Structures are given as C-alpha cells and as structure tokens.
Amino acid sequence: MSEKTQVILQSPSFKKLLKARAKVRITMTALSLFSYAFFVGGIVLYRDWFAAPVMDGSSIPIGIPATVFVICLMVLLQYLYIKLSEQYLDVLQKKARKDLSL
Amino acid sequence: MRYLLSVSAFLFPNFVFAASSGINFASITTFLLFVLFTLGISYWASKRTKSSAAFYTAGGQISAKQNGTAIAGDFMSAASFLGITGLIYSVGFDGLILAVGALAGWPLMLFVISERVRNLGKFTFTDVVSYRLQQRPIKAIATVGSITVIVLYLVAQLVGAGKLIELLFGLSYEVAVLIIGILVMVYVTVGGMLATTWVQIVKATLLVFGVTLMCILLMAVMNFNVDAIFIEASAVHPKGDQILQPGSFFTDPIQAITIAITMMCGLLGLPHVLMRIFTVADMGTARRSMFYASGIMGYFYTMTILIGFSAIILVSTNPDFFNNGELIGGTNMVAIHLSKVLGGDILMGFMSAVAFATILAVVAGLIVAGSAAISHDIYAELICKRNPDPEKELKLTRIAAVTLCFIGMGISILFQYQNVAFIAVMPLVIAASVNFPILILAMFWRDLTTKGAVAGGVVGLISSVALIVLGPKVWVSIVGAPMAIFPYDYPALFTMTAAFITMFVVSKLDHSAEAAEDRLKFDKQLIASELATEVSVAADH
Numbered sequence: 330m331s332e333k334t335q336v337i338l339q340s341p342s343f344k345k346l347l348k349a350r351a352k353v354r355i356t357m358t359a360l361s362l363f364s365y366a367f368f369v370g371g372i373v374l375y376r377d378w379f380a381a382p383v384m385d386g387s388s389i390p391i392g393i394p395a396t397v398f399v400i401c402l403m404v405l406l407q408y409l410y411i412k413l414s415e416q417y418l419d420v421l422q423k424k425a426r427k428d429l430s431l
Numbered sequence: 432m433r434y435l436l437s438v439s440a441f442l443f444p445n446f447v448f449a450a451s452s453g454i455n456f457a458s459i460t461t462f463l464l465f466v467l468f469t470l471g472i473s474y475w476a477s478k479r480t481k482s483s484a485a486f487y488t489a490g491g492q493i494s495a496k497q498n499g500t501a502i503a504g505d506f507m508s509a510a511s512f513l514g515i516t517g518l519i520y521s522v523g524f525d526g527l528i529l530a531v532g533a534l535a536g537w538p539l540m541l542f543v544i545s546e547r548v549r550n551l552g553k554f555t556f557t558d559v560v561s562y563r564l565q566q567r568p569i570k571a572i573a574t575v576g577s578i579t580v581i582v583l584y585l586v587a588q589l590v591g592a593g594k595l596i597e598l599l600f601g602l603s604y605e606v607a608v609l610i611i612g613i614l615v616m617v618y619v620t621v622g623g624m625l626a627t628t629w630v631q632i633v634k635a636t637l638l639v640f641g642v643t644l645m646c647i648l649l650m651a652v653m654n655f656n657v658d659a660i661f662i663e664a665s666a667v668h669p670k671g672d673q674i675l676q677p678g679s680f681f682t683d684p685i686q687a688i689t690i691a692i693t694m695m696c697g698l699l700g701l702p703h704v705l706m707r708i709f710t711v712a713d714m715g716t717a718r719r720s721m722f723y724a725s726g727i728m729g730y731f732y733t734m735t736i737l738i739g740f741s742a743i744i745l746v747s748t749n750p751d752f753f754n755n756g757e758l759i760g761g762t763n764m765v766a767i768h769l770s771k772v773l774g775g776d777i778l779m780g781f782m783s784a785v786a787f788a789t790i791l792a793v794v795a796g797l798i799v800a801g802s803a804a805i806s807h808d809i810y811a812e813l814i815c816k817r818n819p820d821p822e823k824e825l826k827l828t829r830i831a832a833v834t835l836c837f838i839g840m841g842i843s844i845l846f847q848y849q850n851v852a853f854i855a856v857m858p859l860v861i862a863a864s865v866n867f868p869i870l871i872l873a874m875f876w877r878d879l880t881t882k883g884a885v886a887g888g889v890v891g892l893i894s895s896v897a898l899i900v901l902g903p904k905v906w907v908s909i910v911g912a913p914m915a916i917f918p919y920d921y922p923a924l925f926t927m928t929a930a931f932i933t934m935f936v937v938s939k940l941d942h943s944a945e946a947a948e949d950r951l952k953f954d955k956q957l958i959a960s961e962l963a964t965e966v967s968v969a970a971d972h
Contacts, residue, residue, distance in 0.1 A: 331955075334954050334955055334958060337958050337962075338954055338957075338958070343958075343961070343962070346961060346962075347957075347961060350961065353542075354542050354543060357538070357542045358538075358539060358542050358543060361535075361538035361539060361542065362539075365531070365535045365691070365695065368528075368531050369528070369687060369688060369691045371677060372525065372528060372677040372678070372681060372687045373677075373681070373684035373687045373688060374684070376676060376677045376678045377676075379524075379676060379677050380524075380675060380676030380677065387658055388658055388661045388662040388665065388675065389657065389658055389661050390524070390661070390675045390676060392524055392527075392675075392676065392677060393524075393661070393675075393736065396527050396530070396531060396736065397733055397736070399531055400530075400531060400534055400729045400732060400733055401729065403534055403535070403537065403538050403725065403729065404722075404725050404726050404729040406538055407537070407538055407541050407721065407722045407725050408722060410538075410541060410542055410718075411541075411718050411719060411722050414715075414718060415715065419715065422961070422962060422963070425962060426962055429962075431962060431964055
C-alpha cells in the first residue's frame with residue numbers, strides 16, 4: 330500500500346466521510362427494502378389485510394393505496410437521499426478532499 | 432404511405448401485410464412522424480459523435496433531467512405498458528407485483544450503486560469490476576454476462592415487437608423485425624449514445640403523455656369516481672372480488688418472493704441501464720438522474736394500475752374486442768383496446784405508435800451497450816491492452832452494432848413461435864445471478880478475489896440457464912413434459928444465492944499472491960469511489 334493511500338485512510342475527515350456515507354446508505358437501503366418487503370409480504374403473508382376495504386362502504390382494498398404508498402415512498406426516499414448527499418455528504422467529501430489536498 | 436406499403440409488398444411478397452384490413456392510418460402517421468423526427472435527431476447527433484467516448488456515453492455531457500428521462504425511456508418498455516396492464520386485466524391485484532417490482536431496484540441503484548459506479552467506471556460496468564480484480568479473467572466473465580443479457584433482452588424485445596406490430600399495423604412478423612432492426616442500426620451507428628438518448632427522451636415523453644391522457648379520459652368516463660372503478664371491475668370480472676385481493680395468481684409464496692427478487696436485483700445488473708450512469712459528468716448528476724428516472728417511472732406505474740382495472744370494465748364488456756370469445760391480440764393488447772374505447776382510432780393510433788417507438792428506444796439502448804461490450808471491453812481493454820487505435824475502435828463499435836442487430840433479428844425470427852415470457856425471464860435472471868453479485872461484492876467486499884468472482888459468475892450463469900430450462904416455461908411449455916423438474920419460472924432467488932455463496936467460499940479459501948493483491952487494491956478503489964479522485968479520467972476517456 331502506498332504512503333499516500335495510507336495517509337488518506339488514516340485521515341479523520343476521510344474516516345468521517347466513510348462513516349457518514351455508510352450510515353446514510355444503510356438507513357436508506359433498509360427503509361427501501363423494508364417498504365418493498367411490506368408490499369411483497371402483503372401478497373404472500375397478510376393477504377386478508379391487503380384485501381380489506383380502505384373504509385366502510387368502499388370497495389378499494391387496502392392493498393391499492395398501500396401499493397401507491399410504497400411507490401411514493403421509494404421516490405421520496407430517493408429525494409431525501411439526494412438532499413442528504415448534497416447538503417451533508419458532499420460537504421464532507423469536499424472537506425476531505427481539501428484536507429488531503431486532492 | 433401506400434407507396435411504402437407497395438415497396439414492402441414487392442420486397443417481401445410472401446409475408447407482407449398479414450392483416451392489411453387492420454391497418455390504422457392514425458398509428459402509421461404518428462409512427463412515421465416519430466421515425467422522421469428521430470432520424471433527424473440521429474443526423475444531428477452524428478455531427479457530434481466523432482470519438483468512442485461520444486459514441487458510448489455521449490461524451491459524459493448529458494444533463495440530469497435528460498439522462499433521467501432517457502433512463503425512464505429505456506426501462507419503461509412495451510412489456511411495462513402492455514404487459515402490466517394486461518396482467519392486471521387478467522388477474523387483478525397480483526399484477527401489481529410487476530409494477531412495484533420494476534421500481535424496487537431504483538432506490539438501491541441510487542443509494543448503493545450509482546455513485547461508486549460513476550466514480551470507478553468509464554464506459555461499462557465491466558470497467559468497475561475490473562478496477563481492482565485481475566483484468567483478463569474478470570473482464571471475460573463480466574463481458575460474457577453482459578453480452579448474454581443484452582442478446583437475450585434484445586431477442587425478447589424483438590420477438591415481442593414483431594408480434595405486437597403484426598397486430599397493430601397489419602405487417603408480417605419478419606417485416607416488423609426488419610423495420611425495427613434497420614431503424615435501430617441507423618440510430619445507433621450514425622448517432623451513437625447521443626441519438627439513442629434523445630430517441631429515449633422523445634419516447635418517454637410521448638408514453639407519459641399518452642398514459643396521462645388515457646387516465647384523464649377514463650376518469651371522465653367513470654365520473655372521477657375511483658371507488659366505482661373497483662366496484663365495477665370486480666362486478667364484471669369472472670374472478671369477482673378475488674381480483675381486489677392478493678393470491679389469485681401467485682398462489683405459492685416462494686414464487687412471489689423469487690419474482691420480486693428477480694425484478695429488483697435483475698435491474699441492478701442490467702448492463703444497458705448501468706451504462707447510462709456514465710453519460711453524465713459527475714456523481715451528483717448521476718444521482719439526480721436516478722431520482723428523475725424513478726419519479727417518471729413511479730408516476731407511470733401508478734397510472735398503469737388505473738388503466739389495468741379500468742380495462743376490465745371498458746374492454747372485457749365490449750364484444751368488438753372479442754373473436755370467438757377470445758380477446759383479439761390476447762391480454763397484451765388490453766391497453767391498446769382501451770385507448771380505442773377512450774379516444775377512438777386517433778388515440779389508439781397514437782398509443783400503438785408509442786408502443787412501437789418504445790421498442791425502438793429500448794432496442795437502441797441495448798445495441799449501444801452491446802457494441803460497447805464488444806469494442807471497449809473486448810477489443811480496447813483485452814486485445815489492445817487499453818491502447819487501442821481510436822479510429823479502429825469507433826469503426827469496430829459501429830460494426831459490432833450492426834452485427835448485434837443482425838444477430839438479434841436472426842434469432843428473433845428463429846424464436847418467433849417461442850414463448851416471449853420465457854425469453855424475457857432469462858436476461859433478468861442472468862443479470863441478477865452473474866452481473867449483480869460480481870458488481871456489488873467487487874465494490875463493497877474487500878475479501879472478494881478474482882477467482883471468487885469468476886467462480887461465482889460461472890455458477891450464477893450455469894445455474895440460472897439450467898433452472899430456467901428445467902422450469903415450467905421451458906420444461907412444460909416448450910419441451911412438453913407433463914411436469915417441471917424445477918417448480919419456479921424465476922429462479923434468481925436460488926441462482927443468485929448460489930453465486931454469492933460461491934464467491935464467498937472461493938474468495939475465503941483463496942490464499943494466493945494474486946488474491947492478496949486483489950485485496951490490497953481495495954483501499955485504492957475505496958478512495959477513488961468515495962473521493963471521486965479519478966472521475967475526470969472517466970469523463971475524458
């Protein structure tokens with residue numbers, strides 16, 4: 330391993346960037362997988378609940394708004410990720426690059 | 432138009448105009464306008480496509496909104512529009528798994544893949560996986576995986592297109608495939624990725640406009656009462672209330688889970704989708720592209736839910752769309768029939784032309800990715816050891832594009848009587864079982880070695896092909912056996928797991944000097960991927 334690589338890996342600002350990115354990535358990925366699992370679960374596990382009407386007198390099953398909710402949540406999570414990246418992670422990246430004179 | 436029909440009839444006397452009485456002039460006019468417009472785009476793009484970088488990735492200069500719309504245009508295939516609405520029409524709620532499944536991979540593409548891929552790669556995902564692993568073996572398996580996926584995806588699109596156009600325009604299957612092949616050859620060889628991108632943007636815009644118009648019209652027909660759609664749909668459908676609840680189609684939970692996994696992870700390994708990440712200048716633009724793409728697709732798939740359920744009411748009860756009790760054109764034509772109910776021949780013509788345009792755009796994207804795999808990954812990187820003659824490389828790229836078109840057209844004519852669904856399964860399963868595990872572990876797992884990646888890729892490829900052949904779609908539907916040896920159509924849950932386990936075990940057992948070198952390079956890769964230290968090289972390459 331070159332000396333430069335070692336310096337970067339030991340740099341506090343690089344370590345902070347890695348930690349922050351991992352935290353955001355893992356949280357967002359978990360939320361996304363959870364929402365997808367919720368939808369697939371509705372098809373394989375709790376079918377009766379998905380089939381129940383949204384409210385008394387309605388014929389729209391809970392599964393339909395649940396599907397639209399999952400679709401919207403997936404798009405919303407991506408919007409949040411971009412905002413977090415631009416306002417937090419990109420700032421950390423710039424700082425790390427500056428600290429390391431890259 | 433009549434002149435064109437006459438010329439085609441002269442050239443292909445044996446198989447032109449299978450059903451000329453069914454020709455819809457509104458659709459032909461819309462389609463011809465689209466073709467003229469996109470050929471103009473190709474001519475414009477050809478003035479700007481003078482290098483390999485311009486050909487493969489439009490020089491990395493596409494904006495986030497343009498790239499996002501083009502990604503949506505690339506991914507919202509005819510299968511999405513016609514297939515999902517058709518499935519909802521047939522089975523109701525269970526059809527939604529395809530709508531959500533098609534979207535499920537995109538958040539992961541953004542959170543986990545897009546930034547690192549953009550920072551590490553140049554033109555193809557093979558660049559990324561070979562960043563720290565040994566070039567020759569890893570490029571070989573990644574390129575085999577890419578080309579296999581692209582050719583199968585191409586054949587699936589062309590077979591579907593041939594059948595669709597046979598019905599929509601009254602042209603014969605062979606002529607339909609030939610028209611698509613020639614048009615795509617022109618788009619790709621003349622205009623490269625820039626022309627392909629703009630064809631996809633135009634197509635996505637038309638598709639979203641058409642779907643929106645259909646939804647507004649159908650809501651007007653239903654007096655803007657969403658509840659009424661579900662009440663009437665369940666009242667007229669032979670399955671009754673069952674269409675409003677899960678379980679009418681996916682009776683086996685494993686089948687639903689494995690299809691969900693295939694759709695999500697298959698997307699993350701599709702080479703033509705990954706390639707679009709390199710058409711933008713930096714990581715931030717790649718991120719925003721993914722968001723725009725997801726937003727457009729999320730809207731589109733939500734609209735398909737309304738269209739699918741409304742079609743049950745407006746199409747299944749209309750005797751004009753049935754012949755001897757069978758829906759004309761099968762369930763894939765439901766959305767087109769619905770457009771006729773809502774807007775007469777003009778809307779039907781427009782939506783038919785959009786469906787045709789959809790196929791052109793998807794096939795063009797596939798051809799660019801396939802030609803890049805051949806000329807960049809094999810010729811420039813492996814044969815010329817990263818020092819190719821730029822002119823020869825560009826020439827080879829164009830030859831590869833034409834060759835791929837002919838291969839795709841040839842196989843699709845041979846496969847015209849095969850089950851389209853079976854062909855369409857294979858690329859997603861292979862992408863999920865070969866490309867995705869190699870890509871994700873190469874970027875995130877330090878201990879992955881070249882031997883592990885190659886072994887896992889080979890296991891993923893062989894097992895996915897074997898289990899698809901032994902599954903119901905081939906073993907029962909094509910071979911004619913009474914029962915499938917493997918019970919599931921989409922085996923990615925099993926084949927992808929096998930690939931991951933093989934990569935893990937072989938890499939852990941690999942104590943060679945090469946393995947140590949692979950692991951050592953992980954740190955350099957980590958720095959490049961997180962700090963974007965080499966991204967300018969990628970854009971300028």
